[in-house]
Amino acid sequence: MNRKTLVLPAVVGLLAPVLAACGGSDSEAKSGDAIVVGTTDRFTATKDTPAPLDPAYAYDVGTWNILRQTVQTLMIQPKGEGDPVPEAAESCGFTDSGNERYACKLRDGLKFANGDAITAEDVKFSIERALHLKADSGVFALLSTIDTVETQGDREVIFHLKTADATFPYKLSTPVAGIVNPSDYAKDKLRDGFDVDGSGPYTLTTDVQDNALVSATFSKNPNYKGSLKVSNDKVVMRTFKDADAMGVAIDKGDIDVMTRAMSPAQIRKLDAGTDKNVELVEMPGLEIRFLGFNTNATTVKSKAVRQAMAQVINRGELVSKVYGSEAEPLYSLVPATLTGHSNSFFNKYGEPSVAKAKTLLQKAGITTPVKLTLHYTTDHYGSATKDEFEVLQKQLNNSGLFDVTVKGAPWDAYRPAEQKGQFDVYGMGWFPDFPDADNFLAPFLDKDNTIGSPYANADVRNTLIPDSRREADRLTASKALTDIQDIVADDVPVLPLWQGKQYVAARNDVTGTSYALNSSSTLQLWELGRGASG
Template sequence: MKRKTLVLPAIAGLLTSVLTACGGTDESGSDGGTIVVGTTDRIEATTGGPAPLDPAQAYDAASWSVMRNTFQTLMRLPRSGTEPVPDAAESCGFQDRQSEQYRCKLRSGLKFAGGHALTSEDVKFSLDRVRSIHHESGPESLLSSIDKVETPSEREVVIHLSAPDATFPSKLTTQAAAIVDSEVYPKGGLLKGFEVTGSGPFEVETEEQDNRLVKAVFTKNPDYKGDLEPKSAKIEMRFFEDSAQLEKALTDGDIDLVNRELDPDQIEKLQSGEVEGVRVTESAGQAVRYLAFNTEAAPVRNKAVRQAIAHIVNRQNLVRDVHKRTSDALYSLVPAGTLSHTNSFFNEYGDADIAAARRVLSRAGIQTPVKLTLTYSTDHYGPSTAKEYAALRDQLNASALFSVKIKGVKWTEFRPAAGAGKYAAFGIGWFPDFPDADNYIAPFVGKQNFLKLAYRNNAIDDQLLPRTRQQAQRSMAVKDFQRIQNLVAQDVPLLPLWQVKQYLVAQDDITGVEYALDSAAMLQLWELSRGVKG
């Protein structure tokens, strides 16, 4: 890389597209052949997180959307579907029935963008590095099942797992397993700043301002060896301060495609055809929102308090009044459209019922109103977040059983504080790392969970979750996953709220939009090209 200064259904191909209008000029953000993508994602370098595009630190959808197009992994998600296919590897597979030894053979002639050869030693270096750096907000948990990595030859990699894990090929599609250049990235520390040196379909040049990424320019990597074929030689990603600026740039024709994040009112306007020459593509995305609880914090330590909240929250009103139906009510950790989903919270609590909440608190001897603060990120989950938490506050306070306040915090402060257990109740969003029920459960309730939540359930940790990972046929794990969802609904360490629909908004001459997101909602820039406008 050269540096200047600086949700979706299980089958991605099932995206539905609505042409809201035709017309406009022939210059919509083209800059020659360049396609311009706009987003309000924030990618920042901070004291605690100085390397937002380093695979050892980065663990958020914004960073991964940049990295996904520049790094290779051994395996990747396909154009549509959920079964991993080879990427940097020529072939990969388990060598035993227990799913404990995984062997890959690399493609011949792999190179990093800087010119260095990519060998099995770089793969080992990359996997070992993420685990040894052990960044507090990083994706190390995705690689926690690795025992050791061996390199019998320059093109062979053998990964030994400490326990059976049928989801491991899917984990290798994530940016936790991105292959970095061992001659560029430090072994024991992070590569600070916004530099990226990968072997993916694009090289990237980044531009920063005030320690925040403001532009990323992707150009086709001439040394790329893989099955992906970029349909455009150059794509520019611009990062906007807010959704108003993003919408104006789209309306003015300065950008060609919006990835994230417009608010519900803006989406409604664009779908109605108020802006000419714009196409709205909608999918039943796999991104979800939860209210998470620190089960060791005094206000919510008693399970009855969390169960009462589950009885009171009216999801249907939230998605109707706040989201303008740009999301769907969610009643389990695992979203609809993912194998093993079941509506555990609806089965346990039914529709919103204040009388039932009152009975739960009364039986537990809880004095009311229960004082509680709900904390949320002001700048990470989109422009509607403040409205969402104001609505949750109002629902709980209207019951007279709670006295709730809300507090908004910037993401750079919010994320480490949440992990340190400083919030009793806080909002968390989740884009799947890979499309499997495991990835909606293990990051939150298993041992060494990513959020560092205190909740423990021995049946989940020691029996059910490990057993699901022994099932190469994922349909055989459904009963155990559904049992886990039911146990979580009973204990309420997290409260599922809504499942976010995914929207891409494009000028009508941009093609490939229906394939621009994979089944984990990651942006696939290589699918985009420019056609005929009108």
Template sequence: MRAISAKGGIGILLAGVLVVGAIGGWLVLRSDSGNEEPIVIGVTDRAESLDPGASYSAGSWDLYSNLFQGLLTLSSGSDTPVPDAAESCEFTDNAYQVYRCTLREGLRFSSGREVSPEDVKHSIERIQAMAQRAANEAEDESIPEADRFAYSGPISLVQGVEAVRTDGQDVIFELAEPDVTFPYVLAGGAGSIVDREEYPLEAPREDGEAVGSGPYVLTDYAEVDEETGTPGFAELSPNPDYRGAVDGPRQPVTIRYYPGPAELKEAWEKREIDVNAGQMAAGDIVEVDRNDAGIRYEETTGFSVRMLVNGVSGTGPTSDKAVRQALAGLLDRDAISSQVRLDTVEPAYSLIPVGVAGHGTPYYDLYSESGPEAVRSSLRNEGYELPVPLTFGYAGQVHAEETAFIDQMLEADGIFDITVEEFQSFGDIFAALQAGDIDSYFVGWRPDFSDPDTYTAPLLLEDSVLSHGYANARIAQLVAETKGQPQRGSTTELFREIQAIAAEDAVVVPIWQDWQFTVAVREITGLTNLRDAGGIFRLWELDRL
């Protein structure tokens, strides 16, 4: 995931890549889709970039799965990658380090160019090139800090690709280490295939256009107008040239991006949208009348986890494990889940959520007996003068009440003095963390695919997308062991050991696991498979009766 709203750097994650032009819209590409009335979907996770090589945010990836094609995809109701732009894919060695795909012939981008193996190669290599450029410029003192290239794309997913070669219609990926999860990478946003003549190698495309070969084409786009609160939008039309695993969409779709849950609620109540698929306020979810004959309502176990992330690379208080453990011990997840989230979420004591192999309760086991007096004594023994000052960051209006509640919770016993700062995007949060302006931040993590690896490797390794600066050699060793094990059921104990270490170090601290709520007007069908544990937003599943 992608983070909600954020997702990598190679040790350095400086700032989010934002689409230029916050006010107004762009004409992107018109297609002959007739005069069918589009299905309008309201969301709160915004697309931070239209370039799949430039963003790891949940809102961005929701678009990528519809506009771009990968060699592989995940079918609804299945967690096994299947060919999409590829005819076939397989590991060709017993070490799981060489992965070969044969590209379908006759695929076309919305630009009119035929999709080639060289485009696939370019799509992966440009992610690596942009990340390397950001790393190089971060170390180049001749470049003013404000002018250095900022990158927040999905490098953590593809940095293990040592080389990409082409052979006729085949694409061969050579991996630095064994990785049985690599097919899942190709099935997600990081595997999006772009036109090499339209997307530069070392820079994101920022003209508001999108050229892909996915089920839809982008016909118009605008960002949220921050001054007026006018929603942003992405208008999508079925791609008549799409050929792949998906049963092609039947009608156009418009995604509307709302500034927050209040605006989303108002749009739903006025029926300005057909589907409410955004992050609703807890009170709004509770108020939905499940028995209303005029709506369709879907409630399913979610696989996203809300977390507190503590920066450790600087000299601030959270660089000390004692402070991080104090925070982990004082978080009352039951109170947050019931009093703020009104039981629309489940308390989380594991980075790996319920329903995924490797789930446990390490944060409960370690911190359930922790209380204010024990925490106060521990910090004073470490030489701290109380209260310890900390600055937290968050993004998204839907999380404002919860953040304020946690602020009061941590300050209640005079142990911490918390300053809270709201940011427009997670790119801004990462920049603030790198600059030392904040110590910790809150983020939601939506899985890239339905495997425990997506809750460990991207979150806990040294080059984590979360940009916390944490490294643990034993965790790195255990992650490598899991990636080399094709029998995923046999990795359970390895993942539990990873989580036990993570709980002890308390850099990434889970708070709750979500439930997914979607509401639609009665004539809209297809909600059940709109989204699942694989994280793909299947707009093509929607239809109007």
């Protein structure tokens, strides 16, 4: 019997510039033992990243999945996808026709987990703190369209934007917009370590060894007041060194659920239905992988070198050899399932061609073979990343146009080095902050971009991104979005590779797994419960 459950994608609705109201429900939970969830995400505090869980700093899928359980936001992506809905807020919406004034009213009686009342001033403090600290993770850029934050009384917050931004409700659903208590978070300094306090559905306690988080315990917050129904009393998240160790743990019953990142071999094994005690749940995902370039580096400063790489790399072969049915070739930064996607790279380069790549390099006067090092992280995106880069190395070297070596490093060293521009060519993944094409373009192309790229296209930054954000109807924004993708395909500051699916594996007595992840790879622990399998 095949134990795989397929969760079909929901339709993502269009943003609308109107006030939205959502009635809250008291948190409910079933009694029972803690549900234990495994992950290969690693959480470390280092000299370069001393505050990994501060909402004003954290900016990767692992840390956000801790913060989303504990730090409440004004808006939240709803169960089953769609437009963001109020969470800490009672209502939110644009109050002008130009999408430049956004007002929220807080729920009555909202409290932090310690019992302190939450006021509009706390929201203002939290947002302004993130903008003021301007952390080098670049997460503050999500809030960059905010001009000023105004409060009216204890429950009303008004955001005045510098320019129209129809994606702003989504941005208020991300952890950087999380509401924190001024008693716990200094205005002028990040909060070091692994302590997190907020008003989300859970409180957090951690087990930390050698500056690394070993396990995180999420306990139901009795003061939580929001839109979520909490289906358990406690969830424990355990970290594992790799997918194989996590797989052993679920086989032994030491954990109940496996999340990211399972290996392709594990997914294929579970998909075959050989384990009657564990069910594999497949969900549509928006994860992408790409190569980034330091466009100031001598080796790849010439656009022709980057274009030649785009002309040589065979995405179909890469996906087939490494990921099989768990991924699909991607010809734009924007996933194929999102409004505004364009196959810009395929339109420009077509099928892989060594001859065309050679012509590009010859016309630019580039001596071959071009010597490059491709850098990748060994422990952040799963064990298959090494195999992926070895396939890329072979493809490029077999062309005779490149002399490529590959080099891996753990994430806690890799990410700071990438941000400082120490890599000429490097692999990155992206789990979206929210499911909109803007979030696959602006984070890499705009000012203060998350990868620290020196690439700057004035038309993209000053005209096309702002134009796309003016349109609440994202179909109307497609023209500007397509123009951006075409420019990226021509200049190749980044090179998209593939788009992935996402999976959860759970023992048979765990319920709610179909909603354990949303399309943005947000872990929704509140959905998990215990009961008879369906």
